[in-house]
Amino acid sequence: MVAMGLPATASRGSAQLLPLVVVLLASLHFSGVKSLDVTPPPASSPTSALPLPAAVASPFSFSFDFTNASTYRMEDLEFEGSASATVQDHLLDHHVDVTCSSYGKDPTHCTGRVSYAHPVPFYDNTTGELASFQTRFTFAIVVYSSIMKGDGMAFFLACYPSKLSPNSRGGNLGLINSGDDGNNKAAFGDERFVAVEFDTFQNPWDSNGDHIGIDINSVTSVNATILPPRSSLNGTMTATVTFDNTTRMLVAELQLDDDDKRNLRHVQVSFQLTNQLNTLLPPQVAVGFSAATGSAMELHRILSWSFNSSLAPPRKGVIPSFFCFTNSKFC
Numbered sequence: 001m002v003a004m005g006l007p008a009t010a011s012r013g014s015a016q017l018l019p020l021v022v023v024l025l026a027s028l029h030f031s032g033v034k035s036l037d038v039t040p041p042p043a044s045s046p047t048s049a050l051p052l053p054a055a056v057a058s059p060f061s062f063s064f065d066f067t068n069a070s071t072y073r074m075e076d077l078e079f080e081g082s083a084s085a086t087v088q089d090h091l092l093d094h095h096v097d098v099t100c101s102s103y104g105k106d107p108t109h110c111t112g113r114v115s116y117a118h119p120v121p122f123y124d125n126t127t128g129e130l131a132s133f134q135t136r137f138t139f140a141i142v143v144y145s146s147i148m149k150g151d152g153m154a155f156f157l158a159c160y161p162s163k164l165s166p167n168s169r170g171g172n173l174g175l176i177n178s179g180d181d182g183n184n185k186a187a188f189g190d191e192r193f194v195a196v197e198f199d200t201f202q203n204p205w206d207s208n209g210d211h212i213g214i215d216i217n218s219v220t221s222v223n224a225t226i227l228p229p230r231s232s233l234n235g236t237m238t239a240t241v242t243f244d245n246t247t248r249m250l251v252a253e254l255q256l257d258d259d260d261k262r263n264l265r266h267v268q269v270s271f272q273l274t275n276q277l278n279t280l281l282p283p284q285v286a287v288g289f290s291a292a293t294g295s296a297m298e299l300h301r302i303l304s305w306s307f308n309s310s311l312a313p314p315r316k317g318v319i320p321s322f323f324c325f326t327n328s329k330f331c
Contacts, residue, residue, distance in 0.1 A: 115288025
């Protein structure tokens with residue numbers, strides 16, 4: 001019988017080929033040859049052999065609320081001289097004192113520093129990338145007498161690790177040793193710094209008592225702004241310091257926060273840093289606060305502090321390319 005739909009010649013040819021196919025398959029089986037794998041290989045991707053791109057480094061930042069001890073760890077802070085963290089639970093008085101506190105210590109002739117305990121990237125010595133950063137902090141200068149106050153405090157960038165100069169009381173603001181004649185001098189080596197000062201006492205090198213200024217390796221400011229009449233660096237204040245890596249402009253802005261001063265316009269000072277930043281500071285810096293008193297007295301308290309940078313620190317296991325060391329003139 002002819003299969004439906006097939007011509008008779010095709011049916012007879014298929015019948016003749018069938019025994020040959022059976023014999024061929026049997027011979028392959030008994031000879032030990034494995035059946036052929038006809039599964040098509042997976043399509044190859046032209047990029048499958050390339051390494052995955054490295055994760056993009058996130059910007060560097062930290063934030064501390066010193067009125068709440070649960071928001072920071074003591075190991076992230078470096079205290080020098082008279083600086084200390086003050087926690088008076090029965091008074092609900094939490095803050096950081098940069099100079100002597102009001103609790104059992106003589107607040108005259110004090111110096112202190114409090115800084116972030118880890119190196120902060122300022123520029124990459126290999127790629128040349130420079131950080132933009134912004135720091136914001138709320139602080140209080142507590143003055144006992146308007147005619148016997150001094151000397152002030154500063155936010156600084158300096159060689160890492162921070163090192164408080166032993167003879168930096170009074171108008172030196174905890175930033176630099178005084179000279180042999182008692183006046184300020186220029187810093188070099190591992191004493192170099194860039195700072196924004198909040199000065200409350202008029203020294204011979206100052207143009208006025210209450211002013212904010214930008215200091216570079218000296219407490220003689222390269223630029224300063226005097227506070228308006230009937231205002232002073234006394235009470236609670238908030239400052240914002242910004243550095244732009246394109247314009248190299250360092251800008252500091254101060255707002256007096258006390259209720260009777262809220263309508264005061266912001267006080268601002270700025271200065272353009274050199275384009276040879278490797279002569280100014282090393283790639284890794286310390287950031288923090290310094291303050292000092294002399295014969296006059298006042299308290300210097302940090303209530304909160306945040307810092308944000310566009311340049312991430314080196315990955316773990318990568319040794320920073322440059323640090324300052326004690327007595328080094330080439331940091």
